Amino acid sequence: MNYQFIFDGGTDNSYFFETNSGIVYQIKFKPTPYLFGNDCKEISEYIYEFAILVEYNVTQKLPSNDKKIGATVVAVFIDFYLRIGKAISVYICDSSDGKEFIRKRKFDQWFTEFNDDTFVKIDEMITDKNKNKFPISLIISKSNPYRSQIFEAFIEISLKNSK
Amino acid sequence: MVMEELKKLEDAIKQKDRTQDDVINYLLASKKQMREESKLFVKTAKFQEIRQRLNELRDKK
Numbered sequence: 001m002n003y004q005f006i007f008d009g010g011t012d013n014s015y016f017f018e019t020n021s022g023i024v025y026q027i028k029f030k031p032t033p034y035l036f037g038n039d040c041k042e043i044s045e046y047i048y049e050f051a052i053l054v055e056y057n058v059t060q061k062l063p064s065n066d067k068k069i070g071a072t073v074v075a076v077f078i079d080f081y082l083r084i085g086k087a088i089s090v091y092i093c094d095s096s097d098g099k100e101f102i103r104k105r106k107f108d109q110w111f112t113e114f115n116d117d118t119f120v121k122i123d124e125m126i127t128d129k130n131k132n133k134f135p136i137s138l139i140i141s142k143s144n145p146y147r148s149q150i151f152e153a154f155i156e157i158s159l160k161n162s163k
Numbered sequence: 164m165v166m167e168e169l170k171k172l173e174d175a176i177k178q179k180d181r182t183q184d185d186v187i188n189y190l191l192a193s194k195k196q197m198r199e200e201s202k203l204f205v206k207t208a209k210f211q212e213i214r215q216r217l218n219e220l221r222d223k224k
Contacts, residue, residue: 004220008213012197018217026204028197034177035186049193053201055210092190096198129184136190160182 002071007079013048015076016055019066024056027076035090036153043088043146043153050089050139070110078118081141088150089139092126104135111139118142122151124158165196 005017005027013029029048036047052073081087093103111121121139128134138154140147172189175181204210 006213006216006220016213016217018214018221024214024217026201030193030197032193034173035189037177037179037181049190051194051197053197055201056205056214090190092187092194094194094198095191096195126183126187128187129182134187134191157186158183 001068002075003068005072005076005079013080015079017072017076019069021064021066022056022058023054025069025072026053026055027051027073028053029080029087029089032090036150036157040149040153043086043150046084046086047088047090050091067113070106071114073107073110074114074116077139078116081118085141086144086146087140088144090154091137091139093135095134100135104137107137120147122154124154126158165192165199168192169196 003017003019005015008014008016011031013031015027016024017027018024028051030051031045032047032049033044035049036044077089091107093100093107108121108123111119115121118141119139120142121137123135123137125133126136136157138150140150144150169189169192172185172192175185176189178185
């Protein structure tokens with residue numbers, strides 16, 4: 001069972017929901033057509049950066065282990081992919097506080113638990129010039145007709161190390 | 164400032180010779196930009212409207 005949510009749309013295809021503890025989340029699917037480079041014309045218009053943001057948290061405490069949050073995130077994905085079936089979401093965990101791997105584990109857990117076989121998620125690791133590793137995930141509908149091309153373009157991101 | 168930085172990084176990932184570093188820098192800056200927007204958004208009338216809609220949704224249950 002998930003929280004009810006609002007689709008507000010806008011430039012970043014925003015969704016909102018509120019938990020029982022009064023935390024308001026915003027989920028965004030921000031269009032990023034150039035993320036896979038300029039050679040992927042057929043798929044570029046469907047590429048989005050996925051983000052989940054805590055908009056309002058009166059307690060200022062970190063959200064508890066509320067299972068309905070994960071169920072809601074997946075429900076939002078299902079709703080968005082019903083609107084845009086060929087959507088390609090790229091997710092990178094927030095690393096500003098060094099907790100990106102904790103966030104990734106939680107996100108993986110949500111997908112394992114609530115994905116009803118609609119989506120396929122693949123994970124990669126991007127390395128910056130200082131050899132720091134960042135987990136990055138790609139989510140598409142299993143019925144996406146461009147899946148081979150998408151996987152190839154996604155993996156390509158993690159292959160190029162230097163100019 | 165974040166917006167200008169993001170624009171530069173966006174231009175970098177459009178290049179053919181872009182690297183993982185360009186991609187990660189762009190994605191992290193974009194995330195930062197979204198967090199900044201989020202901080203401002205809670206102060207807007209639009210956010211109040213969203214909260215109102217969320218309250219109505221909860222009351223309907």
